[in-house]
Amino acid sequence: MDTGDTMLETRGLTRRFGENTAVDGVGFPVPGGAMTGFVGGNGAGKTTTMRMVMGVLGIHAGEVRWDGRPITAADRRRFGYMPEERGLYPKQPIVDQLVYLAQLRGMDAAAARTSVVEHLERFGLGDRQRDPVEKLSLGNQQRVQIIAALVPTPVALVLDEPFSGLDPTAVDSMADLLREHTRRGTPVLFSSHQLDLVDRLCDRLVVMARGKVVAQGSADELRSGGPVRYRLVVGGDAGWTRDQRGVHVADVDGGTALIEVLEPGAEQHVLGEAAARGPVHEFRRVVPRLSEIYQEVTA
Amino acid sequence: MSTRTDALAQQPVQDTTTGQGPARLPARASGGSAWTLVARREVMVKLTDRSFLVGTAVTLALIVGGLALQVVLSGHTSTSKIVASSPAAVTMVDKLAGQASTLDKSVKVELVRSPSDAAARAAVQDEDADAWLRQTSSGWELTTKESADTSLLTVVQQVVRADTIDRNADAAGTTLAALEQGSTVATTQLVGDAKESQLSQLMGFAFAFLFYIAALTFGITLASSVVEEKQSRIVEIIAGAIPLRQLLAGKIAGNTVLAVGQMAIYVGVAMVGLAFTDYSGLIAGVSGTVGWFLAFFLAGFVALSCLWAVAGALASRTEDLQSTQMPVTMLVMLMFFGGMFLDGTFRTIASFVPPVSALLMPIRMLDGGVAWWEPVLAMVLLVGFALLLVLAAERVYRRALMQTGGKLSLKEAWRLED
Numbered sequence: 001m002d003t004g005d006t007m008l009e010t011r012g013l014t015r016r017f018g019e020n021t022a023v024d025g026v027g028f029p030v031p032g033g034a035m036t037g038f039v040g041g042n043g044a045g046k047t048t049t050m051r052m053v054m055g056v057l058g059i060h061a062g063e064v065r066w067d068g069r070p071i072t073a074a075d076r077r078r079f080g081y082m083p084e085e086r087g088l089y090p091k092q093p094i095v096d097q098l099v100y101l102a103q104l105r106g107m108d109a110a111a112a113r114t115s116v117v118e119h120l121e122r123f124g125l126g127d128r129q130r131d132p133v134e135k136l137s138l139g140n141q142q143r144v145q146i147i148a149a150l151v152p153t154p155v156a157l158v159l160d161e162p163f164s165g166l167d168p169t170a171v172d173s174m175a176d177l178l179r180e181h182t183r184r185g186t187p188v189l190f191s192s193h194q195l196d197l198v199d200r201l202c203d204r205l206v207v208m209a210r211g212k213v214v215a216q217g218s219a220d221e222l223r224s225g226g227p228v229r230y231r232l233v234v235g236g237d238a239g240w241t242r243d244q245r246g247v248h249v250a251d252v253d254g255g256t257a258l259i260e261v262l263e264p265g266a267e268q269h270v271l272g273e274a275a276a277r278g279p280v281h282e283f284r285r286v287v288p289r290l291s292e293i294y295q296e297v298t299a
Numbered sequence: 300m301s302t303r304t305d306a307l308a309q310q311p312v313q314d315t316t317t318g319q320g321p322a323r324l325p326a327r328a329s330g331g332s333a334w335t336l337v338a339r340r341e342v343m344v345k346l347t348d349r350s351f352l353v354g355t356a357v358t359l360a361l362i363v364g365g366l367a368l369q370v371v372l373s374g375h376t377s378t379s380k381i382v383a384s385s386p387a388a389v390t391m392v393d394k395l396a397g398q399a400s401t402l403d404k405s406v407k408v409e410l411v412r413s414p415s416d417a418a419a420r421a422a423v424q425d426e427d428a429d430a431w432l433r434q435t436s437s438g439w440e441l442t443t444k445e446s447a448d449t450s451l452l453t454v455v456q457q458v459v460r461a462d463t464i465d466r467n468a469d470a471a472g473t474t475l476a477a478l479e480q481g482s483t484v485a486t487t488q489l490v491g492d493a494k495e496s497q498l499s500q501l502m503g504f505a506f507a508f509l510f511y512i513a514a515l516t517f518g519i520t521l522a523s524s525v526v527e528e529k530q531s532r533i534v535e536i537i538a539g540a541i542p543l544r545q546l547l548a549g550k551i552a553g554n555t556v557l558a559v560g561q562m563a564i565y566v567g568v569a570m571v572g573l574a575f576t577d578y579s580g581l582i583a584g585v586s587g588t589v590g591w592f593l594a595f596f597l598a599g600f601v602a603l604s605c606l607w608a609v610a611g612a613l614a615s616r617t618e619d620l621q622s623t624q625m626p627v628t629m630l631v632m633l634m635f636f637g638g639m640f641l642d643g644t645f646r647t648i649a650s651f652v653p654p655v656s657a658l659l660m661p662i663r664m665l666d667g668g669v670a671w672w673e674p675v676l677a678m679v680l681l682v683g684f685a686l687l688l689v690l691a692a693e694r695v696y697r698r699a700l701m702q703t704g705g706k707l708s709l710k711e712a713w714r715l716e717d
Contacts, residue, residue, distance in 0.1 A: 056538040056701065073542065081539040087531030092344065097533075103336050104540040148536060 007032040007187045008053070008071075008156050012062030015048050022048045024211040025062065030156070030187040030204075035178060037202030038191040039294065044208040046191045047084045050160050053189070054081050066156075077105050080154030082162055084191075086145050088133045094144050095120065095129035098151060107152040119147040123173075138165055146174065150181075157181060159190040163197055175201050199290035207297050215297040222293050227260040230267050233282035234274050244270050258286065333541040337549020338556065341524065345557050354516075355561060359568055366572035373577050376400075378407040379451050380428040384419040387434050394462060395432075399454050406454045430455075438463075498578045499665040502585060504639070506592055506665070509565060510658050511635040514600060517558040518607040518631065521550060522624050525611025525696075534700055543697045551604040551689075558600050563593060585665065591674055592661040598678065599657025602685035603631065605692035612699040612712070619706045634658050651677050653684035 008030040015023040023045040030036045040046050051057035053064050055076050064071045089097050095116055102112035120126050123143040125136075133141060142165055149157060157178070163171050178201075182188055192198050198205065205222055207215040215222060229250065232238060238257040242249045246266025251258040261267045274280050345351050383389040389412060396408040411428050413419035422428040423444055431442040432455065439459050441447060465475045528534040528546075537546055566589055573582055610624035638658040641649050650659040650673070660677040663669050698715040699707050 051535075054535075054539040056535055077540050079539065081536060083532060083535040083539075085532040085535070087533045087535075089527065089533060090531060100336070100340050101536060101540070104333055104537060 007067055008189065009065040010049065010053060010062065011065060013049060013052055013059060013064065014061035015045075015052060015057065016060050022211055023052070026208070026211070026213050027062070028206045028213055028216050030189045032187045033182050033185040034203040035182055035188045035190065035201055036204040036206060037198035038189055038206050038208070039193070039195060039198055040191075040208035041298070043210075045211040046208055047160055049208070050084075050158050050189070050191065053158055054079065056083075075155075078152075078155045080149030080157045080159075082145055082149045082157075082159040084160040086141065088141070088144060088148070090134040091132045093130045094125070094133055094136070097133070098144065098147055101148050102151045105152055112151060115151045115153075116147065119151060120144075123147070139167065139170060142166060143170075146177070150177070153184075154181070154186065156186060157188040157190070159188070161192060162190050163192055163194060171197065195291045195294055196289075205290070207294060209298040215293070219290065222290075223288055225293075228264075228267075229286040229288075230259045230261065230270075231282060231284055231286050232257045232259060232270065232274060232280070234277065235279040235281065236277065240273075240277070241270060244273065255281070333545040334549035334552060337541075337546055338553035341550055341553025342557055344524075345520070345553075355564075358565060362565060362569050363572060366569065366576060369576050376405050376407050377448070378409055379430060379448065380409045380411045381455075382411045382413045382419040382422050382428040382431040384413040384416050384431070384433060388432050391434075391439070391459065391462065392432055395455060395458050398458050402454050402457055403450050406450050408451075408454070495581055495584065498581050498585065499667070502588075503662040503665050505569070506662055507635055507638040507658055509562060510596060510599070510638070511631060513558050513562055513596070514603050514631045514634075515628065517554050517600070518603055518627060519624065520557075521554045521604055521607045522611035522614075522620055522627075523617065524550065525608050526614045526617055526620055529612065529614070529700055530616050538700070543700060544693055547608055547693055547696050550608060551601060554604055555597065555600050559593065559597050562596055566593065588661060588664045591664055595657045595661050595674075595678065595681065598681045598685055599654050602654050602657070602681065602688050603627070605685070605688040606630070609692050609695045609699075609709070609712075612696045613707045613709065615702070615706060623706060630654070638662055651680060653677075653681040656681050 009028070011027045013023055013026040014021065022043075026045065026049055028036075038046050038050070048057065052059050055064075055071075055073060066072075066075045088094070092100075095113070098116040098120075099109060099112045102116065103109055107115075117126070117129065120129055123140075125140060125143060128136065128140075133144060136144065146159075146162060149159065159178075162178075163174060166174060178188055178190070182203075190202075199219065202219065204218050205216060206213055215225075217225075227248075232241065234255045234257075236255060238252050238255050241247070241252065241257045241259060244259075244266070246261070246263035247270055248260040248262055249257055250260050259267060259270060271280070271283050274283070381392045381395065383392045389410065392408065392410045396410055399406045399408040411422065413422060413431075416433065419428075419431045419433070420442065423431045423442055426444060429443065430447060430451070433440055433442070441452065441455055461475065464478065468475050468478050528537065534543075534546075537543075570582060570586065570589065573579060606627045607624065610627050611620065613623040614620045634655050635658070637649055637655050641659065646659065646663065649655050650663045656677040660669075660674050664674060695709065695712045699712040702712075702715070
């Protein structure tokens with residue numbers, strides 16, 4: 001399932017650090033209007049890839065494409081970027097430095113100020129505009145940091161661990177905010193270590209391991225890649241399911257059976273059989289969790 | 300959950316500390332005016348920094364105060380009471396009182412009569428009088444409580460000597476004029492006059508000192524602001540928005556504007572102040588050199604700025620700055636002491652060698668005897684040197700800025716992969 005046109009794309013991106021190839025031929029699309037989750041363990045190459053996308057790190061091979069052509073510095077200037085290592089000027093008032101960063105990205109000072117103040121108010125920081133960054137709590141610094149990526153309104157968002165360090169409420173409001181941007185058709189690429197969060201939020205997934213993309217696609221595509229499983233709970237013992245044709249029974253525990261469908265439609269026969277044998281308490285499709293898929297592809 | 304996912308849930312341990320390369324950004328600037336935004340921020344941050352404003356005000360106060368002191372001192376006369384306890388001494392002190400102000404306008408003499416030597420000594424002891432002049436078997440003696448004021452002593456010596464020689468000449472049947480015939484040594488200075496030399500020496504020192512202080516304070520400011528951006532990693536956001544070349548250019552421009560602006564204010568105030576002193580007539584003569592001084596300062600500061608920016612980029616944290624900026628600090632000190640103490644041929648040669656020329660050439664010009672092409676050549680060399688440094692600094696700055704794994708050596712930074 002593709003939620004929009006591919007606006008941002010990497011092709012064969014490669015970066016070496018001395019002998020070590022940190023990112024090796026990485027290619028994936030980031031479609032417009034969708035949240036693309038970028039997952040992988042420490043040292044998998046996510047941050048290096050994002051830095052190459054943003055042009056802050058040299059590219060040894062491959063390319064980053066925007067709108068169907070090689071990306072330019074002018075394109076990147078309109079991107080919102082949140083680097084992995086957070087930081088702003090510790091002593092400058094937050095409103096001043098956010099306006100400055102917006103100006104660097106080509107925004108007019110007055111418009112930048114209006115937009116920055118709006119965002120600060122939305123995050124409940126309206127009365128702290130003149131405070132230096134170092135006086136804010138870490139969570140609030142994180143909010144200020146995301147504002148730096150959102151003003152001026154970005155044409156694409158590249159966010160390295162935007163949810164780390166946020167409490168659950170803040171995660172939700174951050175997610176809502178990002179969705180506002182995807183609704184405009186903006187491509188959003190974000191990395192995260194929190195798989196359940198990625199599972200909940202993203203439309204597409206790119207999984208990296210040891211510098212390579214090991215799986216990618218929409219969440220549904222990834223899930224449908226594995227076997228289709230049903231969970232059946234009946235009144236009596238479910239051992240009889242083992243003798244049914246067209247299915248493989250992965251597990252039986254008393255009245256509960258986990259059935260893998262080998263021939264489509266076979267599960268319906270199993271259900272009919274179960275109903276004939278007695279009461280059926282539960283019959284439902286089991287959707288694998290992303291963490292399970294992740295373990296499979298990175299194993 | 301398996302151990303694999305647990306490992307994933309951990310916070311990222313900086314997997315980016317080793318071998319990070321620099322940014323490779325297209326040479327064409329996206330938004331040609333980005334560097335002016337950077338420069339403006341540098342200036343605004345400094346202009347709203349209290350310690351900077353206070354420091355500038357204090358320096359201005361010192362300049363004005365120093366000049367005011369000069370005015371007060373030159374207009375000041377001190378009256379010395381001299382005790383005389385014998386008729387001969389009374390006559391001599393009378394002559395002193397009459398001639399003192401023509402010999403030195405800051406000295407005025409007042410006669411105090413005393414009945415006896417003991418009373419005279421007591422008057423000096425009790426500070427009722429400043430000195431006691433008496434004739435001894437071999438000449439004259441000036442007794443003071445502590446060391447005698449040198450201007451007063453000079454006046455006394457001159458008057459006593461002239462009077463005695465006059466008497467002796469009379470006794471020998473000749474005149475003082477006849478005796479002194481052909482003995483005078485007049486001073487003629489080929490370039491300027493005594494007062495002008497004095498002023499140029501004073502200004503030379505002031506130039507060197509101001510240059511030293513400004514190069515050091517603004518240089519350290521620049522290096523700190525570079526490492527601040529590097530340490531806080533805001534540089535990564537900036538690098539995503541504008542080419543790092545523009546960041547470097549903006550930072551150098553901003554600090555140069557601040558340094559040259561501050562210097563121009565200091566020099567301007569000093570020139571106005573000089574108008575109120577004895578040197579007022581000489582201002583027109585040195586103002587051309589002052590212009591050269593500012594021009595050399597501008598070029599010299601740009602060259603040094605590149606070095607300071609590199610010193611900042613080589614550090615990873617503010618704590619590293621102390622050691623990475625050491626070579627630049629040494630260079631600035633070398634320039635200062637070179638400007639002050641070099642002599643003869645070395646001085647002439649050094650006045651063409653950048654960056655020392657930035658300071659030495661204007662100082663040499665103050666002394667006079669510098670051909671018109673000399674400052675021009677020194678300036679061309681200095682500007683060329685500054686341009687080379689800008690290019691080299693950009694390479695190192697760009698490469699070192701994305702490195703967060705501790706202090707870098709210049710060689711490491713130069714060799715980093717693009």
